[in-house]
Amino acid sequence: VVSERGKLRVAVIGQGFMGRAHSFGWARAAALEGSRLSPVLAVLCGRDRQALAVHAARYGFAGWSDDWAEVVRRDDVDLVDICTPGASHAEIALAALAAGKHVLCEKPLANTIDEAGQLAAAAERAASNGVFATVGFNYRRVPAVAMARGLIERGRVGTIRHVRAVYLQDWLVDPSFPLTWRLDRGEAGSGALGDLLAHVVDLVRFLSGEEIDEVVSLLETFVSERPLAASGVGLSATAGEAQATGRVTVDDACAVLARLHGGALATLEATRVAPGRKNALVIELNGSKGSLRFDLERLNELELYEVGAPMDGFSRVLVTNPSDPYLDQWWPPGHILGWEHSFVHEFEDLMAAIAERRQPEPSFFDGFVTQAVLDAVSRSAASRSWTTVDRGSKLAG
């Protein structure tokens, strides 16, 4: 399913925050040296036709469409990149896989554990036909995170004993921020849980190489009534002038106590009401031989402590050397990368996997497992009890 001459023709579904980020990422990835495939921006797909024409031209797409069902079947598309809200992921992804297209689906994989299970099963079937699916946990591709994973893999921090991971934002602190689709359970499935804790969970799994076995949790909505949105969507919405308000149906925040399979104690947290924390995905792992710390607000840096090292302190490493993960394509040391570059690396890895006909990571099954953890978090909050993560029963397609 890769077209002749090493091109990978991409259809991006969605033209919001993520649609833009992916579009720029694919364009930038086209300039990478050494990649076996070269991405082509084939189609931009969305609902607002007027915006589509403008965006498609601006981002360099060959064409655009407002009919995703048609797009996923087109002959001139090799990969469908799904950047829509979670509620539509399953339908689009299943159709794309059925049409024999590779699929990249933004996280969370789905809004429900049932849908996620269906998707994982469908992806497994597709893979046996050489059609691959992956879920967009882009933070795995931040060089400092990749370096951290490498250090853990090589045993540099020993057995993991503690994980402390939070994703803190503050855009809902303002009570006049309006109701948008992200605050509507029907569209978004959940709040900080699916939007932010999903990243936390994936990062814990990726870095530790371990599963989260059981959780106990709290979910909270601190501001339960908000003005209806007058205009705009997503993160740039503004409140209407009238006093109409509506009910927030998702969580503002969640906090979780968890046990990893290897026995480590973990605290996980996600919130959109932490004043001053703009995008603070911070994770610290303490092992029997060392510690690691990463903060997305300073994503070019990694802190490492090793027991018995010459100096008894944390090293702050600026992960920008050409020998560091993904960095051979970029700039001399110290010329830092931005957030959006994580997508370039994600696409680079995805193209390599497709070219080599192997399963890209993270798979839909990884997306399903993250969803299973989120599901356990939800159930635990409701039942007020320790809850085992169910990685199996929902999986049958």
Place this chain on the structure above:
Amino acid sequence: VVSERGKLRVAVIGQGFMGRAHSFGWARAAALEGSRLSPVLAVLCGRDRQALAVHAARYGFAGWSDDWAEVVRRDDVDLVDICTPGASHAEIALAALAAGKHVLCEKPLANTIDEAGQLAAAAERAASNGVFATVGFNYRRVPAVAMARGLIERGRVGTIRHVRAVYLQDWLVDPSFPLTWRLDRGEAGSGALGDLLAHVVDLVRFLSGEEIDEVVSLLETFVSERPLAASGVGLSATAGEAQATGRVTVDDACAVLARLHGGALATLEATRVAPGRKNALVIELNGSKGSLRFDLERLNELELYEVGAPMDGFSRVLVTNPSDPYLDQWWPPGHILGWEHSFVHEFEDLMAAIAERRQPEPSFFDGFVTQAVLDAVSRSAASRSWTTVDRGSKLAG
């Protein structure tokens, strides 16, 4: 019970880590301007007679004794300062209060909730006779912490929604660190729980001004067998040459999910196996109007974020101005204080309360409540369930 001429004659019980820290603190407090009492180092009390003579001379005590029961009854002692391991707190404190002496008792107040309840009740009775008791949560007296409390009290961060508090150390990472009294449940009562989480709990209560209502927790001992101690005690012990080992009977670490009375979500954690974290008591609070962050390893600093401030960022405040809490006694701005100076402030506040015949803070009841939280943490770990903090039933003397 204060001697003529504004002196406060102090007996320090214990000559270990805490005994030394308190002795230096009292000596330094004697030089404070403006305090209504002047402390006098009357007696140093301990078990090792040879060390006692040396220490008493060196720290400037008028005398020494190896019989605490005699000391707490002496006429020339106004205040008994208990710096022994937790197992002996109750007996000494009750005897001292019975003898009409003010009591300062190191934390944790006791090793069991029953003893803590007894102590709180005894302290309440003594207070009605003008004899006061306090528990040594010295971190309340770090200037940056006192400043943080003031800011919260004045509403600068609004309603607290999130608390994230950890106390991380790493001295038990080395599996050859020997068994000392701190790793023996009989002596120490618990491990990181009573030693470190006690500080976390008190700090959360002090800063937030709220009670911790319920908890769910994990306790873990990662290194369960250790060499027997050959020599030395406490934190400076060294392992014996022989291969004899013994069982660690306390926790290395604990992790807690909690709900504050006002609804805030809290994660609390304490561990002695976090490589590279030497004394990292770090707390962050997020409120509806701002955020605060404090780290004991940089105890002269406080970070504050305020919604709507001119600059959208955290201020790093070096809390060393003469107008800052406790700082009028010290140096020009930027000349930082050390860890041990928290005791000077603790004693300063205690002397002021005694001079003014009012209850010093934190009271034994505060010590009891902290113990009640630790007790709930222990029970929750055992029952694997959400556990309500019982602030009442154990209190009856």
Place this chain on the structure above:
Amino acid sequence: VVSERGKLRVAVIGQGFMGRAHSFGWARAAALEGSRLSPVLAVLCGRDRQALAVHAARYGFAGWSDDWAEVVRRDDVDLVDICTPGASHAEIALAALAAGKHVLCEKPLANTIDEAGQLAAAAERAASNGVFATVGFNYRRVPAVAMARGLIERGRVGTIRHVRAVYLQDWLVDPSFPLTWRLDRGEAGSGALGDLLAHVVDLVRFLSGEEIDEVVSLLETFVSERPLAASGVGLSATAGEAQATGRVTVDDACAVLARLHGGALATLEATRVAPGRKNALVIELNGSKGSLRFDLERLNELELYEVGAPMDGFSRVLVTNPSDPYLDQWWPPGHILGWEHSFVHEFEDLMAAIAERRQPEPSFFDGFVTQAVLDAVSRSAASRSWTTVDRGSKLAG
């Protein structure tokens, strides 16, 4: 000289480090909303024909050429973007201006003050015909730097009294790093001086809004002999196997004491032999009302202190809000930008100026003045004396 339909057809001369950075920047700038011109990658120009074909395709250029003299005269080019080593800047820029093309010239403007003076004079003449020239001090366009300039302009830090500015790198610490064109006076003109101190000087001028009036300096080459380069060019060169070495003819480092026109004391420094400092362009300004600090290794952050602010500390501002300079085109708060994005902003500002037929900043005269400061630094190091910056006599075309 702007083609119909609001396109700006760009020829990039040079395919090295800077040629690549500019190429990506132009491509990314094409997606900007609200810009009145839309850049078109018309021609990539360089010496290595084989590489050119590959690069042109990969970066999205319509064509390529190895003849710059032809390129600057082509009808289908509106702007010539010069990314070659300094020695060739003057010849290419003069030809391009003579051909009526807008010119963007990488810094330093030229290798000699005479050439820089010629260029400034030529640019002034061209401007009167609506043909504009600008020099590529991209760090003016880092959002945090632009925010800093705004704060200073609005008087938030008062009168500048101290400037402390350094640009520290470490790629020449290794004595086996080979001789490349950057270490050859004939090609590069100078070492850390023209490469790094040029940025320092421009940043000081831009932020303070003041001229550097006089300087006294030291220049030093710590490693004077290096192996000849076997392969590669620029920063990625590797040493040959043979033992052949050559003489380094540029400075490794320079240090400068200076006086600003308004009376401020300044220390300026640039070096390529500061171990651990990868790209540390750090500037602190102290004024009568406040202080500012910026570090390129954390280019999304700005530190500000204001006398009399509610909290007596530096605010660390993450400059990623949509309301911050240049940020309306990017991501939600906390999603940081990378080094290369400074070029996108540079091109955005340049296109706006061209569209509005006004002089873009910094002008060739700005480039000349920076060169005049570097020239004074060189002369001062040779004469071992305070040296006045000559901003006039070399200017006549």
Place this chain on the structure above:
Amino acid sequence: VVSERGKLRVAVIGQGFMGRAHSFGWARAAALEGSRLSPVLAVLCGRDRQALAVHAARYGFAGWSDDWAEVVRRDDVDLVDICTPGASHAEIALAALAAGKHVLCEKPLANTIDEAGQLAAAAERAASNGVFATVGFNYRRVPAVAMARGLIERGRVGTIRHVRAVYLQDWLVDPSFPLTWRLDRGEAGSGALGDLLAHVVDLVRFLSGEEIDEVVSLLETFVSERPLAASGVGLSATAGEAQATGRVTVDDACAVLARLHGGALATLEATRVAPGRKNALVIELNGSKGSLRFDLERLNELELYEVGAPMDGFSRVLVTNPSDPYLDQWWPPGHILGWEHSFVHEFEDLMAAIAERRQPEPSFFDGFVTQAVLDAVSRSAASRSWTTVDRGSKLAG
């Protein structure tokens, strides 16, 4: 000249900022284990008799006097500790040495180079009689600084190539801060130069192990007229109500470009008008094999980078381990020290030298050399030229 039984009887001259700091330091030093001498607070000496009685009692002195000339001759004094303003240093120190007393003299050693030369010569003569003199550069005794010196001595950073050292304070930013003796050339000799740059110069010499050979400098007084002081002295003075003002006769700030003997480039700076910088003595050294950074506002930390270390980053070391310099006397790791503890270490080293009848460091000759650098800085500012540090001609007694 050490009394029987290993006591060192100390007379402290001066009861201001430094007199207090030293008094507390001596008291704290008395509790040190393992020191061969035990300090005794014999006499506190000053001008204000009423304050003297109070201070002597509070700080624990056996007696007090307002006649320094008598004190330095008393039989029951072994060491004279001079904490008065610089103008009186020479007279007191010479008298004390003549009387056969060891002398500790606060920095700067003297207000003029001639006096400093006299003192160094007198100290050398006294040393041959077993009477020792030292100058109070206490920052050599900060554990992190001592660790840094050790690392440099053992070659861990290689040959020093760059030194960047500043001492920044902000207490003169407020133009209404009154004229005190510290702003009067007659009393203080100079401003930031003698007060702050003296520390910078000593630290550069101590850490690098090299002399500063030549300097070029700027001195500036930004606020030249200030209200007369109504009450108080030193740093806590307050302005009078009347509008009377007087002329500031010392520098607010100085900036220096210097060359070290080994060829390193150095920038040195001291100022009292850097808003937000409270006590920022910050030094960074770059060598051929590594870099070191220290900041007095975080005096328990040291940052080290080593070329070729396993991780390519700066280690932040919390210098609080018992195995670190001076730390065996203090607390478990992570329990940080304060500014005033540097004096305890200073006195500990001084007592060890006296007990072992060897010259303590830094000697009066070191004090003289620092003064010679300050003198060269002053002359360079006046002559506007590179000025050689004269370490010889003024030395003859």
